[in-house]
Amino acid sequence: MAAQFRQSAQQKASSKPGKVPCDVCTGTVLKAQKSCLVCLVSYCEAHLEPHLTMSGLKRHQLIAPMENLESRMCEKHDKLLELFCKNDQMCVCMLCLIEDHKKHDVVPLKEEYKGKKAKLGKTEAEIQQMIQKRRQKIQEIKHSVELSDKNAEREITEGVQVFTALMETVQRNLNKLLDTIKEKQRKTEKQAEGFIEELEQEISELEKSSTEVKQLSGSRDHLHLLQNFTSLNAAPYTKNWTEVRVHPTSYKGTVVRAVSQLEETISEQMKRLYKVELKRVQQYEVDVTLDPDTANPYLILFDDGKQVKYGDAKKNLPDTPERFTKYSIVLSKQSFSSGRFYYEVQVKGKIEWNLGVARGSIDRKGEIALCPQKGLWTICLRNENEYKAGVGPGVRLSLKSGPKKVGVFVDYEEGLVSFYDVDATALIYSFTGCSFTEKLYPYFCPFPNNGGKNSAPLIISPVNQTE
Template identity: 30%
Template sequence: MATPVDISRHLHCPICKTLLADPVSTTCGHTFCKGCLDKHISVSEPQCPLCEEPVTTKPSVNETIEALLREFHQTQLPNLDLFCGERDAIPCDVCDEHITFKAVKSCLICLLSFCDEHLKPHQSMARFKCHKLVSPVEKLDQRACNTHGRPLELYLMEALRETEQVLIAPLENGRRCLENEMDEKTQQIQKDILKYKEAIATLHHTKSEEDDILFIQVKSGLCTVNVALDAETAHPHLEVSADGKKVRDSGVSHDIPGGPQQFDLVGGVLGNPCITSGRAFWVVEVGNKVGWELGVMRDGANRKGKVSYKPSEGYWAIMLCAQNMYGAFEDPPVQLHLETKPQKLGVFVDCEEALVSFYDMKALSHIYSFTRCSFNGCAILCCAVSGLKSKHILR
C-alpha cells in the first residue's frame, strides 16, 4: 500500500499548488479545488485548465481524493490544531468541511483566514508579499468598506494619510511662509544692528570730541596755573624772557654758572610753580617750529647728560621731530597721527588721578594721555626747544 508521502504529489491542486480543498473532478479525470476551478471557468472558456477539454457538465466531488486528504492531514500534519468550535478560535477558510484546522493568520486582502498549511503560499510566493496578514479575525467580510470594497484597516490608513496630507499641506505652506518672513526680518534686523552700531560709533566719536571741547573749555577756566619759566634750569643755549613767559634757542652758549637745577646737555627748561596736589592746566604756544618736546617732569628726575624722556625716568612728554612726526615718549615710543599741526598745546595735570593729558587748543581735541603717573609729590612743566632761534611762549 502506498504511504501518504508517496501520494502527496497527487493531493495538490494544479491551479493554486496547495493541498486540495473540496476536490472536484472533471469528465477528463483531472482534479482541482472546487473554488479554483469555479474561478477559472468564470474568467475563461469552460474547459479543463490542464488538457483544455471542454467542461460540459458540473464537476463532481471526488470522494476518493477527499478521503485521501483526510488521511493525509491526520498523518502528515500532526502539529496543526483541529478546529472544534471552541470559543475565540477562528477556522481556516480553505480547509475542507470534513477536517478544518485553526487559523493562524487572516489576510486583509483575500478576506480569508488560513491555517499553517494553507498560509504557506502567502509566505513563499511573491504575488502574496504585499498582502496584509494579521492575527486571526472573525467575520472578515464585515471588515471591508462597503463603498470601496477594501479592508477597513487598509482603507482607513490610506484615508488617514490622505486626510493628513490635506491637513498638513496648509500648515507646511504656513511654516515655509513664516520661515521666509523670519529670514527676511532677521536680515533686516542684522542690517539695522549694523546701522545702529555705526551710529553708536559716530555718537561715541562725536561725544568724545564734545567731551574734549567741554573739558578744554571748563578746565582751562578752572584749573589754569600761572607758570613762569625758571632761567636757572635752562640749558646754556636757551634764552628765557624777563617775565619767564618765553624761551628761545639762541644757538649761542651763554656764560651762566651751571647749577644742580640746570640741563647741561639737553636743551630743556622747567617751569614754576611745582604742582603738588589737585589739578593744573596751562597753555604753551609752539608755533610752526620744526621740533619740540613738551611735558611734565617729576621733581628730582635726572637733568644731567643725555636725558631719556620716558615715564620710568620721571618724564611724561610728547614731541615733534622732522617737522611732521609726532610721538609720545612711552617705552617703547608711540607714534601719534594728528590731523592738523598744533600750534598751541594745552597741558593738564591731575595729581589725584596720576594723569597727564595734552590737547590741541586750536582744534579743541585731545592728543594723548599718560596714566598711572608717579609724581613723587611734585609735577613740573618741562620744555625742550629744537631749532635755532625758535621759541616757546607760555600763556
C-alpha cells in the first residue's frame, strides 16, 4: 500500500502542466526523465531503463527532456541536425554536408553553440549596460527636475522678497509724497487762517468805529460833537493789505522728484540683482580660444589664442571654407550645442567692436547681416559711443557708460543670449526666445584700426567671480 501511494504521488507530480510527458506511458502519463535523439522519444524513469541497461540502446544520445523532437531532425534527410553551416547560418545533418554544403564552413553544433552563447552573453551584457545607462539617465533627469524645482522655489522666494521690497519702497515714497503735499497745503491754510483772523479783527474794530461815527454824526449836541470830533474823525489804524497775497501752493516737480528718488532706489536694487545674476552665470565659465583657421587674413591672433586685433597687411592664407574673407571676423575653436556657457571679453581702448555668438552655418564669404535670422546674436560699438544690439536694423542701447569688459552668457535650451557690463554689474541686452538648432561658436570682430584709434585688441579674459 505504501509503494502504491508513493507511485500515485509520483504520477500526480509528474503530470503537472509544463513538464515533458513520457511518450510511452499509457493511461496515467508520467513525467519524462530523458529524451532520445535517436529514437526521437521521451521516456519516464521506468521506460528509460532499457536505454541504461541494453548495450545497443546505450549508444543512443540522451538529453534533458524536450518537446517537439521532430524539429531536431532534417526535414530533407530525416537525420539528426548535429552540424551548423556558417555560410548559410543554418543547422544541417551529415547528408546535407555531403550534398548541399560540401564546400561550406561547417562546424559541430556544440562548437557553434559556444560561439553563439558567448555572443549572446556579450549582447546580454550590452543590453544590461544600455539598461543601466537608461536608469542612470532617468536618475539624471529626476535630479535635473529636483534642481529645477529648487531653482524655481529659490527664484520665487527671491522674487517675492524683491517685489515685496519694491512695493514697500513705492508705498513709502508715495506716503512721503503725500505727506510733503499735505504739509505744504497745511502751511498755506495756516497762513490764510492767520490773514483771515487778522482781517476779521480789523473789520470788527472798523465796524465799532463806524458805529461811533454814526452816533456822533447824529448828535444834536454841538459841544459833544466838537469835543469828540478829533478822536473819531480819523479811521483807526489798519494794516495795508494791498500787497498781501496767499499764493496757491505750487507742487511743480514734487512728483518728479519723488519718482526720481524712487528710480534711484530701484536702480540700486536692480544693480544688486544684476550682481547676483552675474555671479550665477559666471559659474558657467568655459575656456574659449580663437580658431586661426576661421580668422580673416587681416587679423592678427596672439600666440595664447586669447587676443585678436586688426593688422595693416593681408596675410597669405589658404582660402578654406571655414575662413572669413569679407569681414574681420574670427570664431572660437570651441562649439556648443547644449547646456549653458559664459565667457568675458575685454574691449577697453576700442572705439568699434562686435561680439556674441554665431551658428556654424553662417556665411563666411559674402555679406553678413547682424541679426538672429542670419545666425548671429551680437552687440556692437560703432563710432565710439553708438551701442547697438543686432536685431534687424539694430536696436540702439542707452548705456550710462561704455563697458570695458563684456560678459556673454548663453543658455542653449532656454534660447537665451545675454550680455553684461562686468565692471558695472549691469545687464546690457538679452536675446530671448531664440531657437537654436546648430552648434554655436563665440564670435569676435575687432574692426579695422581706424588710423590707430581702434588698434587695441579684443582679449578673452579669465573670469573673476563678482564679489
